[in-house]
Amino acid sequence: xxxxxxxxxxxxxxxxxxxxxxxxxxxxxxxxxxxxxxxxxxxxxxxxxxxxxxxxxxxxxxxxxxxxxxxxxxxxxxxxxxxxxxxxxxxxxxxxxxxxxxxxxxxxxxxxxxxxxxxxxxxxxxxxxxxxxxxxxxxxxxxxxxxxxxxxxxxxxxxxxxxxxxxxxxxxxxxxxxxxxxxxxxxxxxxxxxxxxxxxxxxxxxxxxxxxxxxxxxxxxxxxxxxxxxxxxxxxxxxxxxxxxxxxxxxxxxxxxxxxxxxxxxxxxxxxxxxxxxxxxxxxxxxxxxxxxxxxxxxxxxxxxxxxxxxxxxxxxxxxxxxxxxxxxxxxxxxxxxxxxxxxxxxxxxxxxxxxxxxxxxxxxxxxxxxxxxxxxxxxxxxxxxxxxxxxxxxxx
Amino acid sequence: xxxxxxxxxxxxxxxxxxxxxxxxxxxxxxxxxxxxxxxxxxxxxxxxxxxxxxxxxxxxxxxxxxxxxxxxxxxxxxxxxxxxxxxxxxxxxxxxxxxxxxxxxxxxxxxxxxxxxxxxxxxxxxxxxxxxxxxxxxxxxxxxxxxxxxxxxxxxxxxxxxxxxxxxxxxxxxxxxxxxxxxxxxxxxxxxxxxxxxxxxxxxxxxxxxxxxxxxxxxxxxxxxxxxxxxxxxxxxxxxxxxxxxxxxxxxxxxxxxxxxxxxxxxxxxxxxxxxxxxxxxxxxxxxxxxxxxxxxxxxxxxxxxxxxxxxxxxx
Numbered sequence: 068x069x070x071x072x073x074x075x076x077x078x079x080x081x082x083x084x085x086x087x088x089x090x091x092x093x094x095x096x097x098x099x100x101x102x103x104x105x106x107x108x109x110x111x112x113x114x115x116x117x118x119x120x121x122x123x124x125x126x127x128x129x130x131x132x133x134x135x136x137x138x139x140x141x142x143x144x145x146x147x148x149x150x151x152x153x154x155x156x157x158x159x160x161x162x163x164x165x166x167x168x169x170x171x172x173x174x175x176x177x178x179x180x181x182x183x184x185x186x187x188x189x190x191x192x193x194x195x196x197x198x199x200x201x202x203x204x205x206x207x208x209x210x211x212x213x214x215x216x217x218x219x220x221x222x223x224x225x226x227x228x229x230x231x232x233x234x235x236x237x238x239x240x241x242x243x244x245x246x247x248x249x250x251x252x253x254x255x256x257x258x259x260x261x262x263x264x265x266x267x268x269x270x271x272x273x274x275x276x277x278x279x280x281x282x283x284x285x286x287x288x289x290x291x292x293x294x295x296x297x298x299x300x301x302x303x304x305x306x307x308x309x310x311x312x313x314x315x316x317x318x319x320x321x322x323x324x325x326x327x328x329x330x331x332x333x334x335x336x337x338x339x340x341x342x343x344x345x346x347x348x349x350x351x352x353x354x355x356x357x358x359x360x361x362x363x364x365x366x367x368x369x370x371x372x373x374x375x376x377x378x379x380x381x382x383x384x385x386x387x388x389x390x391x392x393x394x395x396x397x398x399x400x401x402x403x404x405x406x407x408x409x410x411x412x413x414x415x416x417x418x419x420x421x422x423x424x425x426x427x428x429x430x431x432x433x434x435x436x437x438x439x440x441x442x443x444x445x446x447x448x449x450x451x452x453x454x455x456x457x458x459x460x461x462x463x464x
Numbered sequence: 465x466x467x468x469x470x471x472x473x474x475x476x477x478x479x480x481x482x483x484x485x486x487x488x489x490x491x492x493x494x495x496x497x498x499x500x501x502x503x504x505x506x507x508x509x510x511x512x513x514x515x516x517x518x519x520x521x522x523x524x525x526x527x528x529x530x531x532x533x534x535x536x537x538x539x540x541x542x543x544x545x546x547x548x549x550x551x552x553x554x555x556x557x558x559x560x561x562x563x564x565x566x567x568x569x570x571x572x573x574x575x576x577x578x579x580x581x582x583x584x585x586x587x588x589x590x591x592x593x594x595x596x597x598x599x600x601x602x603x604x605x606x607x608x609x610x611x612x613x614x615x616x617x618x619x620x621x622x623x624x625x626x627x628x629x630x631x632x633x634x635x636x637x638x639x640x641x642x643x644x645x646x647x648x649x650x651x652x653x654x655x656x657x658x659x660x661x662x663x664x665x666x667x668x669x670x671x672x673x674x675x676x677x678x679x680x681x682x683x684x685x686x687x688x689x690x691x692x693x694x695x696x697x698x699x700x701x702x703x704x705x706x707x708x709x710x711x712x713x714x715x716x717x718x719x720x721x722x723x724x725x726x727x728x729x730x731x732x733x734x735x736x737x738x739x740x741x742x743x744x745x746x747x748x749x750x751x752x753x754x755x756x757x758x759x760x761x762x763x764x765x766x767x768x769x770x771x772x773x774x775x776x777x778x779x780x
Binding site: 085097098099102103124202238264265267269270271272274276278279282293294298299305306307323326327328329332364387 | 472475476477480483484487499587591592593594596599600601602603604620622689694695696698699700701704706737740741742751752753755756768
């Protein structure tokens with residue numbers, strides 16, 4: 068009797084979690100140092116889920132594709148908490164996100180890899196993520212590694228005629244790795260790094276740091292998140308005119324920087340970010356859908372976020388169930404050749420091909436999302452400068 | 465001499481250290497008073513500081529939207545102090561008072577919970593994004609720069625730093641008057657020294673507790689507004705980030721010793737900035753990345769060597 072009850076309870080639980088819907092965890096940095104950048108990324112994830120559900124949902128019986136959002140706060144500890152809850156309490160099939168490299172690495176090492184859950188990050192770009200796995204194939208990302216962005220930044224700095232530069236970076240996985248790549252590439256190209264100092268995020272004043280670095284060069288390469296010290300460092304530097312040019316990356320590229328410091332003070336600032344090739348058919352399809360939904364199509368990592376959520380749905384459809392085991396292999400299958408090309412939003416078409424036993428190859432909004440052996444993708448970068456009071460982006464070829 | 469040593473030292477290390485020290489000092493005053501009189505480490509103090517600053521910004525924004533007048537942050541701090549004091553009294557009445565006779569650890573945990581509740585509430589009301597408190601760049605005061613340049617000792621001090629340092633001096637003088645020359649101030653010191661003795665001499669301890677929250681809340685708001693004037697931004701963890709250095713300042717000065725806390729705040733603020741000065745050679749003495757560690761190290765050394773603090777405060 069007791070066994071029968073248990074079996075009934077188990078089958079009921081199974082029925083309610085596995086047949087009605089498939090849940091995917093989405094631990095985004097909703098609070099923390101970069102909320103402005105993350106809000107449109109979260110909207111893009113929701114848009115992808117909406118496309119899937121409007122066009123028939125998952126599997127033959129049209130199960131709902133459910134996104135369960137949590138707050139990873141761009142913080143390793145918060146990310147581990149959020150993902151532990153998603154995996155153990157919500158029982159999600161896979162993860163889309165987290166946003167920041169430090170949070171992604173921490174949750175992968177201590178929670179998702181041991182649990183055998185696939186992580187598909189939307190914007191974690193630290194080179195360390197390429198090599199973090201040992202024998203498993205569970206961590207993927209739809210954003211390009213900073214091993215490439217460091218090169219792009221060094222080339223950009225050289226192209227501006229800058230021969231010597233001081234480097235200041237926040238002491239976290241993303242910023243430290245990017246600073247190291249940049250410094251190495253810049254010196255290889257014949258430039259001089261006059262100083263290379265870590266700074267502690269979240270301090271009220273960075274005047275001592277600025278003074279130390281400012282005495283060595285007129286140029287500053289600043290690797291920080293805008294909300295946890297980046298703006299304060301720039302403010303302290305601008306107050307005393309310590310530097311003439313500022314070079315930086317994704318973490319600093321926010322309208323918040325212009326809003327707080329004033330466009331008239333940012334003439335010397337150039338920041339790069341991961342960008343999309345806006346000439347592809349995929350980007351056109353994405354832009355049409357994003358514009359209709361009011362999502363900013365070209366903002367940093369927003370197309371990457373859409374790609375991640377859409378690809379995860381394709382992978383689950385391909386795997387045939389929400390079981391955690393089959394998702395990694397299915398993700399590789401739908402992202403890489405061979406297969407019929409699927410553009411962003413073409414869920415019904417993809418579902419039909421998969422139902423007929425065919426292969427598909429998703430062409431990402433942000434660029435070709437073909438995973439290499441490390442679960443990395445190639446990408447494009449753009450540089451942004453302040454023109455008429457707003458960031459103006461230009462693709463770096 | 466000035467160009468070789470003084471210019472950089474004073475402008476980029478000493479003055480910023482003093483400014484930071486003033487902010488720590490005002491925050492530490494509230495911590496040391498609640499620690500001394502209520503006998504628990506109030507983790508929610510940083511959030512009180514942050515909430516007060518958000519209230520100040522909101523008042524300024526509302527006045528700007530309705531009348532078009534740009535108020536100085538110090539004026540917006542006055543209604544914010546009233547709001548923060550009400551918040552502190554409500555928290556004490558409904559969350560801390562029930563634990564008054566319970567073991568200290570319970571009220572400490574309650575204050576930790578309060579910290580998370582208040583921060584989340586602020587995030588719900590104002591959102592998690594940063595807010596610009598004062599826009600643009602505050603360039604060094606031109607008159608001071610020209611005058612000091614003419615005597616070959618150029619000082620680069622923005623106006624906001626004059627406000628912060630001057631404001632802190634005024635507040636500390638007011639605090640001195642309150643504690644040394646008023647009845648309630650004397651009662652507060654008496655409860656801090658020995659609550660039981662104070663009670664048998666007829667001092668109403670609950671009144672003293674309320675006075676403590678009022679004084680602590682007001683100085684917390686001033687610390688928060690000064691911090692926001694310096695960094696020119698608001699965000700919801702600004703109070704929490706200041707909590708460790710403020711605790712270090714309170715312990716350095718001696719628990720229950722408001723002037724010890726002021727002294728401790730200045731020492732911690734100056735120490736954090738001055739360790740990054742290239743005292744030996746051309747490299748920073750300690751990498752600026754480890755500034756927070758300096759405050760923590762001072763606190764730990766003080767607890768080992770002299771747990772009562774410089775001004776002989778309470779030990780637990």
